[in-house]
Amino acid sequence: MWEKVQQTVKYIAEKTNFTPRYGVILGSGLGGFTDDIEVGFTLPYNEIPNFPVSTVEGHKGALIFGKIAGNNVVAMQGRFHYYEGYSMQEVTFPVRVMKYLGVEKLIVSNASGGVNPFYKVGDIVLIYDHINMMPEHPLRGKNDERFGPRFVNMGEPYSRKMINKAKEIAIEQGVDVKDGIYLGLQGPTFETLSEYRMVKVLGADCVGMSTVPEVIVARHMDMEVFGISVITDMGQEDSIDNVNHDEVLIAAKNAEPKVRALIKELIIKY
Incomplete structure (x- = not known):
């Protein structure tokens, strides 16, 4: 893993000659954030050594390097998911690369299903904790100090x-x-009504299929992390029958301008 990370970092550094301080992982429907970046370089995932390629609609698949009000940023336009068939090491590989490119602060965004009765579709949730219910752990195996x-x-x-x-x-x-606690499940199925009830009983406010592995690996490398989620559906009996990926993308897209403005200002002011 170490050698692959260093090989990829060397390739990207030579291509871009750029040292980002902020890393941003853009979730479903939030890829438009790159319009706020004064773009210097775009590297498609399929051109980057050792990088997986995103297969999910709404995830474009490129690393975007540029500036926001003078702050150096790299954004992942499309993330990788365990449910796509990748290992946890592959899912989190870009976070390792970001760290050794120079990233100190990581911003992760996602779309999630809400179980908190005070939430509604379109709400923006600042994640302050998570519950890891995924069947594999990104740090399992021999640790590299x-x-x-x-x-x-x-x-x-x-x-x-x-x-x-x-x-x-x-x-x-x-x-x-x-505020909210995010619970990570494997996917790719949306939750059953009983599973939504389980998520609520376990103490979470929302549930999704990403984010947790990236955050664990970021903290492993002592990166500072900020997480933000858009509630794109509610795990309720009267609405669960209508949940599908197209509806998720629409709900995320509607909330995108507010999320973009918030992330942009956070990068400028923090």
Whole structure:
């Protein structure tokens, strides 16, 4: 793994001559954030050594390098999922690469199903904790101390300082945001009604099929992490029959301008 990461980092660094400080992983329907970046370089995943290729609609598949108000940023336009058949090491490989390109702060976004009765479709949730219910762990196996410690402290997976700054920005922008705990399941099926009930009983506010592996690996390498989710469906008896990927993309797209503005200002001010 170490050799592959360094090989990929060397290729990207030679291609771009660019040192990003912020990394952004763009989830379903949120790929338009790249329009806010003063783009310097675009590298399609299929041109990058050792990179997987995203297969999910709404995930375009490129690394975007550029600036936001003078801040160096790299954005993943499309992420990888365990349910696509990749290993957890492949899913999280780009996070490792980001770290060694220079990224210190990682912003992860996703679309999720809500179970908190105070949520509604279109709500923006600042993730302050997660529950890992995926069947594989990205750190399972022999640990390479060059990446990080064998046992990672997950007491603060999502940076409290970044969350507090995001809340200040949301107030300034007049955007309503919620706090929430995200539960990660494998997918690719949307949850049954009983599974939604389970998620609620376990103490989560929303559920999705991504994010948790990337955050674990980012914390393994001591990166500061901020997570944001758009509620694209509600796990309720009167609405569950209509849940499908097209509806998720539409709901995420409708919330995208607010999410983009929030992330952009966070990069500028934090």
